[in-house]
Amino acid sequence: MAGVNKVLVVGGGIAGMSAAISLRKVGVEVDLIDADPQWRVYGAGITITGPTLRAFQHLGVLDDVLDVGATADGLKVCSVSGQMLSEIVTPRLGPGIPGAGGILRPALHRILSSRTQDSGVSVRLGVSVNHLLDGVNDIAVRFTDGSSDRYDAVIGADGVFSTVRAQVFPDAPKPAFTGQACWRLMMPRLPSVDKRHFFLGGSVKIGLNPVSPTEMYMFLLQGMTERQRFPDDMLHVELARLMAGYGGILADVRDQLSPDSRIVYRPLEAVLLKDPWYRGRTLLIGDAAHATTPQLASGAGLAVEDGLVIAEELGRGPTVQAAFERFMHRRYERCRMVVENSLRLGALEVEGASVDAQRGLLEESLETLAEAI
Numbered sequence: 588m589a590g591v592n593k594v595l596v597v598g599g600g601i602a603g604m605s606a607a608i609s610l611r612k613v614g615v616e617v618d619l620i621d622a623d624p625q626w627r628v629y630g631a632g633i634t635i636t637g638p639t640l641r642a643f644q645h646l647g648v649l650d651d652v653l654d655v656g657a658t659a660d661g662l663k664v665c666s667v668s669g670q671m672l673s674e675i676v677t678p679r680l681g682p683g684i685p686g687a688g689g690i691l692r693p694a695l696h697r698i699l700s701s702r703t704q705d706s707g708v709s710v711r712l713g714v715s716v717n718h719l720l721d722g723v724n725d726i727a728v729r730f731t732d733g734s735s736d737r738y739d740a741v742i743g744a745d746g747v748f749s750t751v752r753a754q755v756f757p758d759a760p761k762p763a764f765t766g767q768a769c770w771r772l773m774m775p776r777l778p779s780v781d782k783r784h785f786f787l788g789g790s791v792k793i794g795l796n797p798v799s800p801t802e803m804y805m806f807l808l809q810g811m812t813e814r815q816r817f818p819d820d821m822l823h824v825e826l827a828r829l830m831a832g833y834g835g836i837l838a839d840v841r842d843q844l845s846p847d848s849r850i851v852y853r854p855l856e857a858v859l860l861k862d863p864w865y866r867g868r869t870l871l872i873g874d875a876a877h878a879t880t881p882q883l884a885s886g887a888g889l890a891v892e893d894g895l896v897i898a899e900e901l902g903r904g905p906t907v908q909a910a911f912e913r914f915m916h917r918r919y920e921r922c923r924m925v926v927e928n929s930l931r932l933g934a935l936e937v938e939g940a941s942v943d944a945q946r947g948l949l950e951e952s953l954e955t956l957a958e959a960i
Contacts, residue, residue, distance in 0.1 A: 598745035602873025605894025613902035624713035628696040632798035639888030657797035658688030659782035669835015689798035721867035749875035762856040810937035882932035
């Protein structure tokens with residue numbers, strides 16, 4: 588390929604693997620590195636929207652995702668008592684693409700890592716970038732293990748606390764606490780949870796979503812003025828306290844909480860870099876450039892889309908600079924909308940805004956996300 592023959596991808600998460608797989612499809616040699624020697628993934632289940640499923644189809648992994656995940660059309664909006672108030676339509680964005688769904692993070696990682704290795708990507712673990720030096724015709728990279736190499740371009744996909752971002756944009760804003768924390772609880776799937784449920788109008792926002800034929804997860808978004816930490820042996824106690832007053836199926840879930848419950852808790856961080864996300868021959872994608880909160884369930888989808896688009900643009904040539912410029916033209920406004928509207932939804936939740944106000948912004952955002960990438 589004229590202009591771009593060899594690319595380094597830094598970060599083996601959703602964005603990095605999606606970029607690596609997509610670059611191999613257009614004939615680019617790819618090295619992928621990840622700082623974790625075990626290439627582990629953390630977290631519980633994730634929600635996958637219709638646009639995210641569409642992105643998985645373009646990536647070539649939709650059938651694998653459908654095999655191990657759970658999908659359904661529509662989203663039920665419920666009251667604090669558990670009564671269904673309305674249903675939001677999640678339109679299908681193409682043949683064979685469900686309106687929404689969920690999947691376990693480890694299951695998605697297995698799918699993407701297997702496809703990455705099968706595509707011929709060279710994967711190196713336990714190593715990161717120590718130094719980047721742009722040249723006239725390529726970029727020289729020195730790694731933390733003492734080795735070095737030269738590439739036509741570097742893709743920084745190393746997450747919200749990106750070390751590549753710190754090197755390339757040392758003055759960029761750091762990820763900031765959003766004023767919310769997210770609780771996630773994994774549990775056996777209940778027969779009545781056939782699709783996503785949102786419980787709005789209470790002191791916290793709660794949702795349920797199937798992630799496999801046998802499992803589901805609950806998320807709870809809690810407002811707080813500063814980051815808080817809780818001992819692992821107290822997570823179930825604090826989660827039960829936050830769920831007080833919620834009825835219906837949530838009351839049953841609350842009553843079953845125990846020290847053995849599979850709970851993941853973390854304060855939420857977000858960051859949105861200004862355009863452009865590149866300098867010289869290095870481009871940031873995914874959470875390294877636009878880490879969002881989970882209100883629109885689109886962090887993973889944007890990461891996959893970034894990978895698809897940068898491979899497409901680098902494949903078009905004629906130069907890395909031109910490809911990066913076209914990438915920003917296609918990606919910035921879409922990613923900005925997701926980050927900013929997610930934060931707005933979070934603020935509405937913390938303020939206790941009406942169900943109609945939250946639903947209106949959610950539907951407006953989902954309509955925009957349904958547009959072609």
